[in-house]
Amino acid sequence: MFAGCCALRLRMRILGALRGGARLKDAQQRSFSSAQVSQKDCSLPNNCWNQDLKRLFEQFMKKCEDGSWERIPSYKPQQDQDYKTHLLDAKKIKEEQMSLARLFTRSLEDGLGFEYVMFYTEAEKRTVCLFQGGPFLQGGPGFLHGGAIATMIDGTVGTAALIFGGIVMTANLNINYKKPIPLLSTVIINSQVDKIEGRKVYVSCTVQSADEKTLYTEATSLFIKLDLDKSLQ
Amino acid sequence: MFAGCCALRLRMRILGALRGGARLKDAQQRSFSSAQVSQKDCSLPNNCWNQDLKRLFEQFMKKCEDGSWERIPSYKPQQDQDYKTHLLDAKKIKEEQMSLARLFTRSLEDGLGFEYVMFYTEAEKRTVCLFQGGPFLQGGPGFLHGGAIATMIDGTVGTAALIFGGIVMTANLNINYKKPIPLLSTVIINSQVDKIEGRKVYVSCTVQSADEKTLYTEATSLFIKLDLDKSLQ
Numbered sequence: 026m027f028a029g030c031c032a033l034r035l036r037m038r039i040l041g042a043l044r045g046g047a048r049l050k051d052a053q054q055r056s057f058s059s060a061q062v063s064q065k066d067c068s069l070p071n072n073c074w075n076q077d078l079k080r081l082f083e084q085f086m087k088k089c090e091d092g093s094w095e096r097i098p099s100y101k102p103q104q105d106q107d108y109k110t111h112l113l114d115a116k117k118i119k120e121e122q123m124s125l126a127r128l129f130t131r132s133l134e135d136g137l138g139f140e141y142v143m144f145y146t147e148a149e150k151r152t153v154c155l156f157q158g159g160p161f162l163q164g165g166p167g168f169l170h171g172g173a174i175a176t177m178i179d180g181t182v183g184t185a186a187l188i189f190g191g192i193v194m195t196a197n198l199n200i201n202y203k204k205p206i207p208l209l210s211t212v213i214i215n216s217q218v219d220k221i222e223g224r225k226v227y228v229s230c231t232v233q234s235a236d237e238k239t240l241y242t243e244a245t246s247l248f249i250k251l252d253l254d255k256s257l258q
Numbered sequence: 259m260f261a262g263c264c265a266l267r268l269r270m271r272i273l274g275a276l277r278g279g280a281r282l283k284d285a286q287q288r289s290f291s292s293a294q295v296s297q298k299d300c301s302l303p304n305n306c307w308n309q310d311l312k313r314l315f316e317q318f319m320k321k322c323e324d325g326s327w328e329r330i331p332s333y334k335p336q337q338d339q340d341y342k343t344h345l346l347d348a349k350k351i352k353e354e355q356m357s358l359a360r361l362f363t364r365s366l367e368d369g370l371g372f373e374y375v376m377f378y379t380e381a382e383k384r385t386v387c388l389f390q391g392g393p394f395l396q397g398g399p400g401f402l403h404g405g406a407i408a409t410m411i412d413g414t415v416g417t418a419a420l421i422f423g424g425i426v427m428t429a430n431l432n433i434n435y436k437k438p439i440p441l442l443s444t445v446i447i448n449s450q451v452d453k454i455e456g457r458k459v460y461v462s463c464t465v466q467s468a469d470e471k472t473l474y475t476e477a478t479s480l481f482i483k484l485d486l487d488k489s490l491q
Contacts, residue, residue, distance in 0.1 A: 176405025
């Protein structure tokens with residue numbers, strides 16, 4: 026159990042590094058630098074979360090009390106966003122752009138883009154994402170862009186593959202869009218590791234309304250485990 | 259030919275309405291309101307475009323000279339972005355959020371997110387997107403997020419389905435990720451309408467490096483034509 030716990034912590038640290046934001050829970054952060062600790066945990070409620078998102082968050086936090094589920098914190102860097110588009114030197118522009126690199130799903134201001142929190146349970150090999158899509162994620166008028174849903178699906182199944190399979194890369198994402206998702210509504214992305222065969226990790230998921238009465242989207246995915254020793258050579 | 263041209267113009271107008279930004283070329287804008295005309299066309303070069311994107315843009319603009327290809331303009335609203343996250347009234351927050359609704363792929367500042375331009379050719383039923391992913395679209399360190407690629411793929415195959423098939427909704431998106439795409443590099447998304455069967459429109463695409471030597475991603479998609487008369491009832 027201890028070994029499993031340590032392995033999980035290691036995987037979560039790598040998850041944090043890979044995803045540019047996710048970190049272990051507060052008590053486990055002491056070994057991180059003070060700069061990282063001062064970052065804002067975006068997977069906690071803010072004023073822009075709607076009632077459904079807050080209610081579901083509380084429900085899952087209750088499930089965490091006995092340790093069967095865990096919340097995955099997710100940090101956004103408080104970087105200087107004063108981006109100078111007037112510069113004419115191509116090299117300087119590229120350097121400046123790269124210095125601003127940040128996780129896609131945490132790149133927008135509170136309430137405008139991806140508002141979400143993820144939880145996982147080891148016993149069931151499941152990861153759940155509670156997600157509210159903001160006004161900057163619009164596709165057709167009043168609805169979420171298909172790419173924004175794909176992004177949160179990739180994030181959720183990817184987190185499941187990483188926690189339960191190890192360091193992975195997305196190889197395939199197959200998404201069936203059944204109904205459009207209204208902008209600013211809350212959805213539940215429920216992902217499940219279906220099987221692990223050698224280096225292949227198969228994860229599926231559903232995207233449902235907050236009351237679980239509407240199935241918006243279904244997806245399957247395949248991840249390939251990376252051999253870090255080989256990758257670093 | 260004239261009828262075909264008119265039908266295409268109609269489809270492009272609907273494309274604009276559906277996608278929250280795309281409009282017909284300048285000469286065709288005269289019938290739009292002055293507010294729309296004053297919007298910025300984001301599919302023209304800016305200081306943040308890298309050399310590859312500028313070079314490919316010029317190549318495709320040359321192809322447009324004989325009318326065999328057309329560039330698709332894409333507009334970003336110059337809305338007030340002063341979003342007040344400190345408000346505590348949930349209803350006011352929701353109203354304010356909805357008033358900021360904008361097309362996902364045009365919601366970030368120049369150079370930070372999706373820099374792209376699309377072209378299409380009627381003769382070959384193809385749509386090409388030249389795309390440079392900015393620093394706010396990061397997945398793994400230094401690479402584009404899988405969801406950001408999925409978003410641009412959805413946008414490109416969706417545009418092809420709309421131009422050549424009519425008003426459509428994404429039903430399936432099946433993406434094979436072969437190699438990670440470096441952040442700030444330019445890629446060419448080349449899409450092709452494979453067949454149209456009744457209400458089903460099948461479109462496939464590839465995502466390649468600017469020199470066309472590296473195949474990063476492949477995808478197939480299915481779109482369903484909407485019956486607008488039924489939808490409006």
